[in-house]
Amino acid sequence: MRLTLHTFLTLDGVMQAPGGPDEDPSGGFGYGGWSAPYGAEESGAAITGWFEHASAFLLGRKTYQIFAGYWPRVTDPGNPIASKLNALPKYVASATLSAVDWNNSQLLGGDVVTEVGKLKERPGDELQVHGSGELAQALIDADLVDEYRLMYIPVHLGSGRKLFRGGTRAAALRLIESSVTGTGVIIASYRPDGPVRTGSFDLDEA
Numbered sequence: 001m002r003l004t005l006h007t008f009l010t011l012d013g014v015m016q017a018p019g020g021p022d023e024d025p026s027g028g029f030g031y032g033g034w035s036a037p038y039g040a041e042e043s044g045a046a047i048t049g050w051f052e053h054a055s056a057f058l059l060g061r062k063t064y065q066i067f068a069g070y071w072p073r074v075t076d077p078g079n080p081i082a083s084k085l086n087a088l089p090k091y092v093a094s095a096t097l098s099a100v101d102w103n104n105s106q107l108l109g110g111d112v113v114t115e116v117g118k119l120k121e122r123p124g125d126e127l128q129v130h131g132s133g134e135l136a137q138a139l140i141d142a143d144l145v146d147e148y149r150l151m152y153i154p155v156h157l158g159s160g161r162k163l164f165r166g167g168t169r170a171a172a173l174r175l176i177e178s179s180v181t182g183t184g185v186i187i188a189s190y191r192p193d194g195p196v197r198t199g200s201f202d203l204d205e206a
Helices: 042-053 059-068 080-086 113-120 133-141
Strands: 002-010 054-060 088-095 105-107 126-130 147-154 172-178 186-192
Touching: 002 042, 002 113, 002 133, 042 147, 042 186, 054 059, 054 113, 054 133, 059 088, 088 113, 113 126, 113 133, 126 133
Parallel strands: 002 126, 002 147, 054 088, 054 126, 088 105
Antiparallel strands: 147 186, 172 186
C-alpha cells in the first residue's frame, strides 16, 4: 500500500485542532476550529475523493480518540467517509493505550517505523494517515510518506503544533495537483522529490 498523509494546515504550518474548540486544547491552544469557517463544496469533494482510495487507516492516539468518539455514531451507509472509517482496518500508534475498541481497530506493537514499513508491504491501494501530528512527524523523518495531501487554510496563528516542525528531515517535494476553493483554501498534493536542491540568484555565480 502507498502511505498518504492528509491534514489541514494554516499558512504558518499549524495543524492542531482544525475541527473545533474542544478537539485538542493541549498546550493552551486557543484557536481550535480554525478551519471550520472555510468549508466549501470543493474541499468536501476533495476529501471524499481521498477516502475512495483508502484500504486502511493509520492513526495516532489523539486522532484515533477524536475519530472514535464521532464516526461510529454516523451510521448512514451512504456517507462516503463514515462507511470507510467504520469498516476498514485501523492501525493505532500509541504507547499509552492498552486497548482499542472501535470496529476493526488494532494497536501497533513494537517499533512504529518498522511496523508501518510492514503495513506498506501489504496489498491494497492506500494506507491513509489523517492528522496524527506526532505520528506524521515520525513517518516524515523515516521517509515513509508517499504522498502529502494538504489543505492550506488562509489564516496564520503563531502558535500550535506544526506538521513540519523544527528539526524535521530536509527533503524536496514535487507538486502533482492543486486547486483553490471559493473560500480561499488551497488544496495541494505533493510527492517526495529527493534531497533539497540549492542554488543562487547571484549574477556572479550564474
